[in-house]
Amino acid sequence: MNQNITLTVNGREKTLNIDVRSSLLEVLRDQLGLTSIKQGCGVGECGACTVIIDDDIIDSCIYLAVWADGKSVRTLEGESKNAVLSTVQKGYVDEGAVQCGFCTPGLIMTTTSFVEKNRGKEISHEEIRKAHAGNTCRCTGYQTILTVAGKCLEPGKEPDE
Amino acid sequence: MAIGQPANRVDAVAKVTGRARYTDDFYRPDMLIAKYFRSTIAHGRVISIDVSKAKALNGVEAVFTYEDVPKIKYATAGHPYALDRSRADVADTLLLDRQIRYMGDEIAIVVAVDDLTASEALELIEVEYESYSPLISPEQVLSKGAREIHPGQSNVIGEHQFECGDLEQGFSQAEVVHEGQYETHMLQHVHIENHTAFAYMNDLEHIVIISSTQIPHIARRIVGEALDIPWGRVRVVKPYIGGGFGAKQDVILEPILAFLTMQLDGRPVKISMTREECMLCTRNRHPMTATVKIGTLKDGTMVARHMDTLFSTGAYASHGHSIAAASGSKNTLLYPRTAIGYHARTIYNNIPIAGAMRAYGSPQVVFALESAVDDTARKIGIDPVEFRIQNGARQNDLNPLNQKPIQSCGLVECLEKGRELIGWQEKMSQRRQQTGNIRKGLGVACFSYGTGTYPMNVEIAGARIILNQDGSVHVQTGATEIGQGSDTVVAQMVSQTMGLPMENIHIVSTQDTDVTPFDPGAYASRQAYIVGNAVYKAASELREKILTYAAEMTDKSVSDLEIEGRNIVLVDQPGKAIISLIDLALDTYYHTDRGGQLTADVSHKTLANPATFGCTFVDITVDISLCRIRINEIFNVHDSGVILNHSTAKGQVEGGMAMGIGAALSEQVLIDPESGKVNNNNMLDYKVPTMIDLPDIGCAFVETVEPTSAYGNKSLGEPPVISPPPAIRNALLDATGVAINEIPLAPQVLFRHFKQAGLI
Numbered sequence: 001m002n003q004n005i006t007l008t009v010n011g012r013e014k015t016l017n018i019d020v021r022s023s024l025l026e027v028l029r030d031q032l033g034l035t036s037i038k039q040g041c042g043v044g045e046c047g048a049c050t051v052i053i054d055d056d057i058i059d060s061c062i063y064l065a066v067w068a069d070g071k072s073v074r075t076l077e078g079e080s081k082n083a084v085l086s087t088v089q090k091g092y093v094d095e096g097a098v099q100c101g102f103c104t105p106g107l108i109m110t111t112t113s114f115v116e117k118n119r120g121k122e123i124s125h126e127e128i129r130k131a132h133a134g135n136t137c138r139c140t141g142y143q144t145i146l147t148v149a150g151k152c153l154e155p156g157k158e159p160d161e
Numbered sequence: 162m163a164i165g166q167p168a169n170r171v172d173a174v175a176k177v178t179g180r181a182r183y184t185d186d187f188y189r190p191d192m193l194i195a196k197y198f199r200s201t202i203a204h205g206r207v208i209s210i211d212v213s214k215a216k217a218l219n220g221v222e223a224v225f226t227y228e229d230v231p232k233i234k235y236a237t238a239g240h241p242y243a244l245d246r247s248r249a250d251v252a253d254t255l256l257l258d259r260q261i262r263y264m265g266d267e268i269a270i271v272v273a274v275d276d277l278t279a280s281e282a283l284e285l286i287e288v289e290y291e292s293y294s295p296l297i298s299p300e301q302v303l304s305k306g307a308r309e310i311h312p313g314q315s316n317v318i319g320e321h322q323f324e325c326g327d328l329e330q331g332f333s334q335a336e337v338v339h340e341g342q343y344e345t346h347m348l349q350h351v352h353i354e355n356h357t358a359f360a361y362m363n364d365l366e367h368i369v370i371i372s373s374t375q376i377p378h379i380a381r382r383i384v385g386e387a388l389d390i391p392w393g394r395v396r397v398v399k400p401y402i403g404g405g406f407g408a409k410q411d412v413i414l415e416p417i418l419a420f421l422t423m424q425l426d427g428r429p430v431k432i433s434m435t436r437e438e439c440m441l442c443t444r445n446r447h448p449m450t451a452t453v454k455i456g457t458l459k460d461g462t463m464v465a466r467h468m469d470t471l472f473s474t475g476a477y478a479s480h481g482h483s484i485a486a487a488s489g490s491k492n493t494l495l496y497p498r499t500a501i502g503y504h505a506r507t508i509y510n511n512i513p514i515a516g517a518m519r520a521y522g523s524p525q526v527v528f529a530l531e532s533a534v535d536d537t538a539r540k541i542g543i544d545p546v547e548f549r550i551q552n553g554a555r556q557n558d559l560n561p562l563n564q565k566p567i568q569s570c571g572l573v574e575c576l577e578k579g580r581e582l583i584g585w586q587e588k589m590s591q592r593r594q595q596t597g598n599i600r601k602g603l604g605v606a607c608f609s610y611g612t613g614t615y616p617m618n619v620e621i622a623g624a625r626i627i628l629n630q631d632g633s634v635h636v637q638t639g640a641t642e643i644g645q646g647s648d649t650v651v652a653q654m655v656s657q658t659m660g661l662p663m664e665n666i667h668i669v670s671t672q673d674t675d676v677t678p679f680d681p682g683a684y685a686s687r688q689a690y691i692v693g694n695a696v697y698k699a700a701s702e703l704r705e706k707i708l709t710y711a712a713e714m715t716d717k718s719v720s721d722l723e724i725e726g727r728n729i730v731l732v733d734q735p736g737k738a739i740i741s742l743i744d745l746a747l748d749t750y751y752h753t754d755r756g757g758q759l760t761a762d763v764s765h766k767t768l769a770n771p772a773t774f775g776c777t778f779v780d781i782t783v784d785i786s787l788c789r790i791r792i793n794e795i796f797n798v799h800d801s802g803v804i805l806n807h808s809t810a811k812g813q814v815e816g817g818m819a820m821g822i823g824a825a826l827s828e829q830v831l832i833d834p835e836s837g838k839v840n841n842n843n844m845l846d847y848k849v850p851t852m853i854d855l856p857d858i859g860c861a862f863v864e865t866v867e868p869t870s871a872y873g874n875k876s877l878g879e880p881p882v883i884s885p886p887p888a889i890r891n892a893l894l895d896a897t898g899v900a901i902n903e904i905p906l907a908p909q910v911l912f913r914h915f916k917q918a919g920l921i
Contacts, residue, residue: 021277035186036179038403040353041436045844048353076179085177093173096808099816100644101176102353102403108177125857133853136844138351138404139644140812141819142852 005069009034010078018065025049025060027068028075036076036105040136047135050106051075057113059134076105079112086160088112091148099139107135107145115152116159123153163657164872167808170649171668172401172642181401184357184373185433192359193222193430195421196279198269198286199442200261203295203511203837204310207259207268207288214285215271220278223425224286226269230256230420235387238480239376239410239517241618241681251318251478253311256387256417261290262310262476263511264837265441272421272430295511295837299450299471302510310476310509318474319482319507325493325561326500331465335456339537343453343529344903345886347473347830348446349842350518351849354403355439360418362427368419369396375405375643376682380415381674387416388423395419399672405643406820407517408444410684411479440842444479444516445830447472447507451529461543463552466533467502470526472515474507479516482507487617488522492530493561494772495572495609496552501561511837513830517684519820520879523610524886531606531887532902535894544589545891546580546605553607554774556865569875571800571863572607572774578861579605579798583778595896598785601793602896606887607776612867612876613687615770620687622695622767623678626655626703628759630750632727632742633665634703639680640692642670645878646809647688651696653805654872658700659707660724665742679764686773686876689805690867695765697871702761707742710749710759715739769869773876775799777818777888783896785920788911790826790893792856797881800863803873807862810877814860817881823850825886829905848907 006015009032018027028034028051037060040046044062051060052074079086085093088111098104114131128149129142137145151157175181200207212224236250243249257267269286273279296302302316310316332338358372374380377397385392397415414432421430434443449472456465472485485505493501538548556570580586588603595601613620625637636655642648648668655666669677680692704724711729712719717739723730728738729745749756780794797814804810827848831840841847848854860881866873886904893911894900899918903910915921 030188033188034179035182035188038183038354039185040355040403041844043436043843043845045436046353076177080178085174089177092177093169096167096170096812098170098173098176099646099812100353100404101172101181101401102183104176105179126853129853129855133851136351136353136849136851138353138406138820138849139816141815141817141858142855143815143858144812145852146857 003066005066007068007070008072010075020066022065023061024063024065024068027065028060034075034077038102038105047110048103048106050109050135052109052113057110076108079108086112087152087157088115088148091152095144095148097140097144097148103135103137107132107137110135111149111152114149118153119159164653164803164805166653166806168649168653168663168806170646170809171652172648172670183354183401183403184371187371189429191429193272193274193425193428194276194279195270195272195430195432196283197267198271198283200264200266200268202261202290202292203264205261205290205292207261208291209289210269211287212269215282218278218282218285220274221271221282222274223272224269224282225257227255227257227259231388233387233389235383235416237383237411237413239379239412239682239684241379242382251481253478256420263513265513266476270417272425297510297512297832297834297837299473299508302508310511316509317506318478318509319485320505321482321486322504324502328465328467328500328502331500332456334464336459337541338454338456339533339540340452340454341533341536341902343451343532345449345525345528347448347515347832348518348824348828349440349830349847350406350408351844351847352404352406352408355434355436356409356413356443357433358414358418359429359431360422361429362422367394367396368422369398370415370418371398371400372415373402373409374399375409375641375684377641377672377674378639378679379681380412383412384416384419388419396673396675399641401670402643405683406519407684410517411444413443436844437842440847441513441839445513446518447474447484447515447522447525449525451526453529453533455533455537457537457541459541461541461548461551463496463499465500468526468530470505472505472507472522473510473512475510475512475514477514479514484517484522488526490562491523491611492526492609494554494567495607497554497558497561498552512832513839519817519882520610521685523608524824524883527608527883528887528904531884532890535891536900546576546585549605549607550576554609567772568869569771569802569865569867570774571865574863575774575776575798575800576607578863579776579778579796582796582859582861583780583794585778600783600785600896602781602783602892604779604888604892604895605776606884606891608880608883610773610876610880610883611770612690612773613767613770614685615768620691620767621764622680622692623764624692624695624699625678625760625762626699628703628707628746628749630746632746633667634661635667635669637669637677638692638696639672639678640688641672641683643683645683645688645813646806647683649809650689650805651692654693654696655700658697659704662726665727678762686878686880689874690870690876691767693870693872693874694767695763698765699761699763702763703759706759706761707745710756711740711745714745714748771867771869771875773801773880775880775884777884779888779892781889781892781896783893785897785915788908788915790889790906792822794859795856795885796859796861798861798863799877799880800865801877802865802867802870802875804862804864805872805874810862811860813877814881815858818858818885819850819855821882821885822855825889825904825906827905827907
């Protein structure tokens, strides 16, 4: 069975005709070509498919596309603007927090959401670790990712435009 | 930015913007989806199979069984072709097979218009088995009269031994002898991108395969071998890949996909494994048991050591006996001034297939050796760091295997640096008798490793550099970027040798066997070392051509000229351009009477295999009643020669250590000992460390200069994973006095041993 949904994706409104059984991951990748969203497990274990819906991070592989009707979705494709990387993206580049890059899109969305929610707060390493525990990375050992998140929260780092 | 600088990765922006394209990102609306029909028993034979209902399902394009595929057995290991065919990899695999050797074996394959239809069709296949009793444990496999898992072939697929020095004399001279048994279990790579590939035909002859592989050129050859078609008809393209760690150093999906597209009129066919399938049906790390015997004098001089190992490769040979053999050789350099003996066997069993995994058997062997070394140090009452410094390799020691001097070695300096970083002496001197529930421990372990596979295999690499019209260069190598940072260090090498700025060096990241220079691929921590020698040659050659052309244009002598950034300058007047590279390049392309495109295209064989060294130091707290280990501090210190890029090098070490910590504390493929069923082939039940499971990870380097490398570097990708597990095991011994000779040191294992020791 198919159904129309209307949602905002990276700031643009889209109306899509979808198979009601589709996950949000399938619709965003196959119909909109947003291939930053990776599937690593398909059952919400690895976090490679993380996107931001309204203000929360979710695993798009276990989120039905019909649930996104009327909502606002952010994917990694929308994070750099006018050829300028977001603060978090730039942090991943500068700290060497990228290796194979497959978990990177999901991790950047998680860090982005975490940084936006915690700006101006005193945040411990333990809190950063806990907030990122839903994203598995097999390459980095997370040390550089911890550094990126910490630096993005340092006083004086302004929110991206 | 040249060698030694922490240059940002050349692919970082593509990856942080989500624009880097991986195999699954090449979408085609007409793509057919193939899915394997897999066995639900671990050992047996298919008596009959009925696929008629599956074939009749709407949307199913084809179903193939073991009856439909070529009867050609091929080897899947990602090794270069062996000219000496007696040393060729074990050819024991058919595209589909009626003999069943593990639970998940491939019997048939369905091709459908989409994933759901293919899954539905699998449910409609009816199969009848003759079931044999599964041979899971080594005891079962080696028992008298055990059934041959590959009929006509022994269940022991390889066995060898060697001796360096006089072992018998060494042990007779020994004043203290320690002997112990050690065991490691099966592990999974858990690269985040599952195995995935698709194939189609460009015309009626050529097959194109896009694959997440570490070894595109080897994959091309093996597809040719498996289907008995000329290798030149096969083209393998490797885009960005989401990790491999050795699991993609086997050729798993490419041959069947080539077969399918040939059967289906060249239409595109894809297999994307699910996580569960990928963890069960690709490759794993071999389980191993070892007996280690070490003889020493009372003053701490090691005089003899012997290891006897048994590796289980599972249902198919994959890399065969190579892993047991390589890991036995590579550790000989760690304590080389002693008699050394090694005996190893590799066996088949009815469990998932073991193949290459980061550090290729060394983590297993070094766990046994470095645990035994600590046990020995305790027996003679000597500090375990001092014991290692006393016996560890030093520069110009002879490599026990070939009697050539070790040309670069910083092992002792690594141990000294690690000891300082962890505060070993201070913490040990403050140590009092520990009796409570919470106890602290310090541990150390070392490793030695190789760089590449010479002289067992050819070490060949290709590099092509082209001067563009704008004065920049494009660089193509056969070295495959799999996340380790190969492309970035190649750019740094070109920058160093040609004098060009990094932004004027463009790396072609994709390997395409139709156009990419030959290189067997990413494995054995060979890439930056072997390709470095090719890149150096190519960059030197192109630099020479550019300067010769500049000399002709400017009427100067070649020896007076140098490339400096975007210009050619006089050697004695740096900073003053006599001609820009752009003007020179435009002239080479567009002058009507002279010049031509300036390129260098090099293939180079390296005839050396330098040893690398390093160690782990760890400080832990053990909660005895909870059976838990907490890592307070952990450091790896590496001698990998010259560090090409401190940022990516640190990344390799931290990631490897995390994988080592997982192996030490939580990871194990759980196989039912009766049925052979894997109980945790998913990321929820197989415990890869998440961010909250890991401590802060520290690392440092002792830089030596390796003379056989154009840039002084040695292996770094794999070694960081090797020594954390024995270091943590030794710290647990230090904390509790309990020697646990197996990993993972998970709570249930600690409980068993603590109970036995009367601690709980």
